[in-house]
Amino acid sequence: MDEDIIELMKKRWTARKFKTKEVDEDDLEIILEAGRWSPSGGNKQPWELIVIKDEKTKLDIAELYAEGMGMSNPPERYTSPPVLIAVCVDKRVMDSYPDMMPAEFVVYASIGSMVQNMSLAAASLGITLSWGTQPEGIKEEVKELLEVPDYMELPDILQLGYPDQERYSSSRRELAEFVHYDKIDVSRLREI
Numbered sequence: 001m002d003e004d005i006i007e008l009m010k011k012r013w014t015a016r017k018f019k020t021k022e023v024d025e026d027d028l029e030i031i032l033e034a035g036r037w038s039p040s041g042g043n044k045q046p047w048e049l050i051v052i053k054d055e056k057t058k059l060d061i062a063e064l065y066a067e068g069m070g071m072s073n074p075p076e077r078y079t080s081p082p083v084l085i086a087v088c089v090d091k092r093v094m095d096s097y098p099d100m101m102p103a104e105f106v107v108y109a110s111i112g113s114m115v116q117n118m119s120l121a122a123a124s125l126g127i128t129l130s131w132g133t134q135p136e137g138i139k140e141e142v143k144e145l146l147e148v149p150d151y152m153e154l155p156d157i158l159q160l161g162y163p164d165q166e167r168y169s170s171s172r173r174e175l176a177e178f179v180h181y182d183k184i185d186v187s188r189l190r191e192i
């Protein structure tokens with residue numbers, strides 16, 4: 001085992017406030033390359049990524065996000081990071097799995113694995129990559145803004161850059177709380 005991998009995973013975190021400091025092009029390429037090498041169901045690689053650096057486009061995204069979330073101002077998390085990455089899912093890939101397979105799960109799990117690969121590569125470079133789930137109500141408007149065709153979804157716009165905030169504490173459930181052996185032990189399940 002690579003001794004440092006768990007440390008790298010703990011180093012990754014989600015910032016919500018970013019400096020405007022640029023991300024080096026070589027670093028961006030490494031992060032995208034990490035995404036490229038993610039596993040995906042049937043190796044179908046159902047993703048398309050839009051790298052966004054244009055200030056007006058970032059502001060348009062922030063304004064739509066504010067509209068979708070009922071916020072009065074466009075959030076800085078979409079205007080201040082030097083790079084946003086819109087994650088697009090090509091839904092046509094879902095039709096290419098056999099009918100008995102849960103295609104939606106496979107496609108979105110593949111997307112998650114790609115974002116995590118990019119997050120870890122970013123963390124190893126001292127860069128933060130944060131998720132930004134897009135509210136349902138503005139989905140079509142965001143797609144239109146970025147000229148994403150109907151047969152694609154755009155579930156997330158990632159923010160990439162250097163945090164302009166202290167890291168907050170973020171805990172995880174203990175292994176003993178969620179790992180079960182042989183059968184699930186419902187008496188240990190948490191209240192939700």
Ligand SMILES: Cc1cc2nc3c(=O)[nH]c(=O)nc-3n(C[C@H](O)[C@H](O)[C@H](O)COP(=O)(O)O)c2cc1C
Binds near residue numbers: 013
């Ligand atoms: C699929 C997914 C969607 C997320 N969407 C958002 C989001 O819309 N806004 C946000 O602030 N954080 C979002 N997050 C970040 C989580 O809130 C964060 O990972 C979690 O609180 C743990 O904190 P950490 O990443 O700093 O360790 C998302 C994370 C994942 C994996």
